[in-house]
Amino acid sequence: MIENSFNRRDFLKVLGWGGTAVALSGCGNTSIQDGVETVVSYVEPPEYAIPGISVYFNSTCAQCDAGCNITGRLREGRVLKLEGNPNSVINHGKLCGLGQAGVQAHYNPDRVREPLLRNGDKGEVIAWDKALGLINEKLSGVKGDEIAFLTGGLSGHVKVLLNNYLEALGSKNHYAYEAVSPSVVRAANKKAYGVEMPRLRLDKAKVVVSFGADFLGAWVSPVNFSQQYAKFRKADENGRGVLVQIESKMTLTGANADRWIVIRPGTEGILALGIVNALGASGVSLPADVAAVSKAYSSERVSKDTGVPAEQIEKLAALLKERSPSLVITGSAAEGYAHGSQNAAAIALLNRVLGNIGKTIEAPANVPFPQVAVTTGNRSSVQALNDSLANGKIKVLFSYGTNPVFTAPTALKFKENLGKVPFKIAFAHYLDETSREADLVLPLDSALEDWGTSVPEYLGEASQLSIQQPLMEKLHPNTKGLGDILLALLKQRREKEYKDYEDFYSYLRSAVVKNKSALGGSGEDDDTFWTNTLSNGIVPFSASSNNLSAKSSAAGLVLPPPADENSGYPLHLIPSVTASLRDGRHANQPWLQESPDPLTTIVWDSWVELHPKTAAKLGIVEGDIVEVTSRSGSVKAQAYLFPGIHPDAVSIPLGNGHVALGRWAKDVGVNAFGILDQVVDKETGELALNETRVKISKTGKRVFIVKDEGAVGGSQAGVKIAVRVSTDDVELSGEV
Amino acid sequence: MSVSNMLENWSKFRHMHPVDDKPHEEYKWAMAIDLDACSGCNACSVACYAENNLPVVGKQKFDAGQQMHWMRIERYWDDDGREFPDQGAQFMPMLCQQCEAAPCETVCPVGATNHTADGLNSQVYNRCIGSRYCSANCPFKVRYFNWYDYPTTDNVWPAEMTQQLNPDVTVRGKGVMEKCTFCVQRLERAKNNARTEGRLVHDGEVQTACQQACPTSAITFGNLVEPESKVAKKWAHQQVELAAKDVQAKDEQEGGSDLRGYRIFEELRAYPSVMYLERVRESAI
């Protein structure tokens, strides 16, 4: 490998060889042609790059917070494809569709290429030094607490620099905002297990009961969970695992469940206690405090409240009793509702009663360097920020890696409050809804051009530092890495402290190399250590795992009765987080728009999922353009009749409906964030995503839904295509 | 090139198919897809787009049914009219089945699709004249036609996007048929390296793009001729024979078999190279 990436970038300056970059005439000239095409050879030969042979560099995926380790395939200095890094403890050489679309984030023609300064309603190109100077002058005379930094979840050395910068500015206002983060679950876990994100061992569990956690699709670390899921499904010594999914709207995980249990929105906690009660009845010894809480939840009552048949509950309890260890996971049940924390607490009791804590719920390896550990984003932060924006407390606002103008509920009036900030600086890849509002837009390197480190929230087997390194030279000369910018800004404040770092790369290198002994590199000289670090793309921490505290008391746990029928707005809106679009920041990557939604096979649009029964009641057929109205607003979208949803609920996928961002995202679908009511979870103050009540009305228009499945939809019409078999009629043992 | 050569070529062309007296010699690439592991997440499909330079056709053309995904994930529901799909959905990764006796091969007027010695069903873009007879005769409908000239269409590969194109795979112009190739460019690379070292390709040395991406490792790919290869073991255990005489041995057993392996449209006797494993559902819940 190479010592220093900047030589590499020079090396990589070489054009395509015959029929590579310009292979766009696949069936063009059919005969040999002499002396037409030019071949540009290297000036200096890089040892590792042979034309026509792929080279691979390790880096880290920046598409979502799971932080998978990736390997980029390069040819002639161009990154062609992203694959999983086989040595990763997170994704073990696998990579999801979203991650692979990272190349499209990199090559995206809609990236910001120059620093832009607002002039009226359009941006003017200005030089970097001017831009940085401008920031400096705008900051002069502004008190520390009038400066705010809005980011998404953040970790690694960029976070370190950011904190130092804020410190230098004397500001404490760092708001980390993630629109669809599992923030209530974190809080609940903290209470129940003593850690925010314990390690979930699906691979050990014989039964997994998930309350709306879409761990195969979009929840926390899907690729890691998917691999565990594969092991869990395999019929090895402890048999084929059984997955039970309990939710009101079928997620990808629900579609893979052995039993998908549809439940009245918000009553998950009640069902959990019902199961606890049933377990007690079936002879599982319940701790006193638990028993006290759960005894009120007889199967009949629970069944009445939740709509889940009593025998179903009994059956489930029996299964859990019989097959141990099991694992109970909390997802949307917690995030969704004003009483989400209670739901989560009730569900956590199940794990306690079943004695899963320590067996299938393990302590995560801890991160020895807290300063690089992840600052997870949540939803309450944006509300806090919004308040201080509203009453004009903020004079200068930096924003990076999050798009509140798009994702915050309109009830917050975030966009308009943003206007009250005199000077807004956005570090941006695209001109999304938020950076469009900024006064100064600073173009960032793509994740495949930039240096960085990251520590994912969900650590998998062991904790590690993931290295992000440039896979190829910059596409656009005038973009900069966030690290470089922050360093430059820091130099404005603390010249002498940072003067020996010529750039972020050198800072990073020294920062990592300094601790090489702690990073298992003791004995190696700096260069070797650094070289290995880069070639591995991973630095394992010598991890001492901390332990769980399983002493959460059920005392005082009260669950509200199921939500009463709200006449004006009869239906629950369940905004669904899809595996490919998530909160919509990647909506401008065409592969993601064109790959059909797994459950509906719809592409390039938003839709409203309705249960056929509900649809029949409202006289809606597939393709009707319906208007979904909440107290906070309304959207119009095509109706799709979907059996996997509770009749009292409708669902709209998040992520589409951009008014900016780029050619593939603009004006595609509708933005469901917009109509969410500002209802928060009582304990954590997190926005409750499923608490919005809506009503539906036909607009009279009708369209053909653009989807992959044919007119007969999900039917196999008696043809033997995809076959399913019950465990009774199949011999799984001895399968290879 | 002579009349004799013509007739000879023709017979060769037929003989690529493994008949009893002439089985595959070194390689027979085959696949096994475990529907119980597949979670329908679409990672394989995206990987295919990245590896094989598939065009993103956009909403309008997708609506016209002109999408180009070589690897499509199908989603099925049960037909039994239950109110809720309480056993989840059925996902089906459908790609070219690389049939041993492929219906598409015999009908192509110009011989643009034919059988390779490795048992692949090759599609030669520069020979294709676009009669689309192969697709008409394909039972699985996994052949995709270039209805437009995507390289020159707006917003398919604009500006920098072209740099992402895989140099090992031809970018198809308008009017040619295309389909899954089992990532033949990867296979050829592996065979080439092996040949240089004077050996055969090891099992696991080469992965298809979809297999490599699949988060649940539902896809197994390898050389069926090598009995120790993972895929060969799977086929053997599931008692699925590549070119069975009439019906699979297991299907003749009384009351069916308790093995999961099957191939789609076995009765058409196209002898696909892709074996599927039935999805399993727990009876205790």
Added chain:
Amino acid sequence: MHRFLQLFFLLVGLFANVACHAADARPSITTEDDLGPVIEQPIEFPHNRHAGNRDPADAADPSVAAKGGMEINCMYCHTYARRSMVSGIPPLRKCIGCHQNLPSVRDTPRIQKLFEYWEAKKPIPWKKVHDLPDFVRFNHERHIQRFVFAQGKPVQEACGYCHGDIKTMTVARRQKPITMGWCVSCHEKDHAVDATGTKTTHGPNDCWQCHK
């Protein structure tokens, strides 16, 4: 009637006969030369000087500058040929590597041009001589491995199969047809697999070898 039928059969027979022979008669392609156009290169690179045979007049000891060619192995410059699909145009540094130690030719116009590029750190925009259509994927590695390393053929002969007698040219120029039929004419022949030449096979004949 009979006369008519005679005529009929005569004609048909004649046609069939001619057709078969016309079809059977084909040129023996491999040996055929078909010179490509002369190509204007940024620097008129003398292949003969580098790869050509030594002039017997040259002194035996290499210290004396040779007048004829220097019999440099093709793969000394086209170094990727044995390990990659593409043979590769030698990087500029390679030229300089030798030429900065060759004061004798230092100020000839071609070398001066060369150094201009080097100082400007600009790659030389060579024109591609053997440029196959984009849907054809010729693999240098395979052929070199087979003929040079496995079968021990001299490098210049092996390269010459397709590139002709480069060592006699200054600026390289296409000499062989390099059409599909020409390739196939060789692929259908049996060649020795190794130096012993006992075992022979013919080249692969399925389309996907070159068209993917």
Added chain:
Amino acid sequence: MEKDIRESIEWAKINGDVLKSLESPRPLFWVILVIALSMFGVGLGCEIYQYQIGMGVANLNNPQVWGLYIATFIFWIGMSHSGTLLSAILHLMHADWRKPIYRFAEAMTTFSLMTAGLFVMVHLGRLWQFYYAIPYPSERWVWPNFQSPLLWDAMAIFTYLSSSVIFLFIGMIPDLAICRDHLHPGWRKSLYTVLSLGWEGTDRQWRNFRMTYLTVACFLIPLAVSVHSIVASDFAMSQQPGWHVTSFPPYFVAGALYSGCAAIITLFVILRYVFKFEEYMTLPILKKIVRLTFAIAMVWTYLNAVEFASVWYSHDEASKAVLIQKATGIYAPFWWMMNFCGSVVPFVMMIKRLQTNIPVMFAVSLLLNLGMWLERWMIVSPTFSHGYYPYLWDNNQWPTLVQWGIVFGSFGWFTLLFMGFCKLFPSVSMYEVKEMVYHRSLALKHTERNLAVNATELAEKGAH
């Protein structure tokens, strides 16, 4: 009893009447010509557009990869069978009544084949590479795939086209000679001089002429049958439900003859009106064609029923599904329309009174043609929309204006060719009409002697 060809009609008059059709046309002719031209223009425009942009503009998709082009292709091929039927088969059967009408029927054969050929081209995704399908010795050493029915198709059509052109030409030689002799010097005269190959009407020439004509006729009949059987095997030899039917070849041939006859009636009426051929294209002849058509209609209906039955009683669920979908799916209206036009409408021809009612027969013939065209479409499309793979069922694509435009244009193209022919060559065979008249007169005069005398006279007369 309607008026038939008069046995007393003057031969000079025959020549005169027919040659008049070659003279400078009436305004009506120009009107039709312009319409045909513009129709062809539309088709051409559409094709150019499709060539530029790609087949996508025809709005085909996966799985609906074939559209109206193939259907219309079969339609035109079918059309071409009438000529052979009338001239070759009836010639061998010595059916005299065919004589005034077989000429334009043959022309129709040739031109509809040319039209069909166009559709093969239009259908190709890479038209500019069509020559790959021709087995020419190339240095690439690659040949077309001789297993592919599509290739047999191409060859059969080419053979059929060339031989039917030859047949048409040979049949015209004596008439060309007449034209040559009756025209004033000019380019036409010289043209006919060349084409008539120095015909003098000597006994020897007549003998050779008849022998050649007979041979080619014999050669043409099996060819015609094989051609449409091969077109049928495009479908029958594939594996798709609804196509993989054993009875397709006879079914297609019957359909072909059927549509051919219908087309003849149409053109019969038109020519009779445009060129005032009432003298020759008489109602009894019309009646005969109509009856023939009705017979074939019944054969077709029978085979059609056979196909349904064999599918219905088979255990081939897929094919059954296709049949049901034809009758109930989105193609149902067209499918029922086809059955109506093909099997019900012909019963009008049973009514003796209407058999010679020109307007009615004209309308009927048009309906039959429509039915036959629909039949082809109903063979091609439903199978695609309801094939083996349910995931892609009913993924229908309604043909775009481009497709319709090209289909539309093909009729213009055909009309152009045909009108050109009528103005350039005698569309009624003069010498055969004379023969016909002669035979009729013979029927009246009974004595051997007269016969002999007249025969010699006639032989000389006939030459001039």
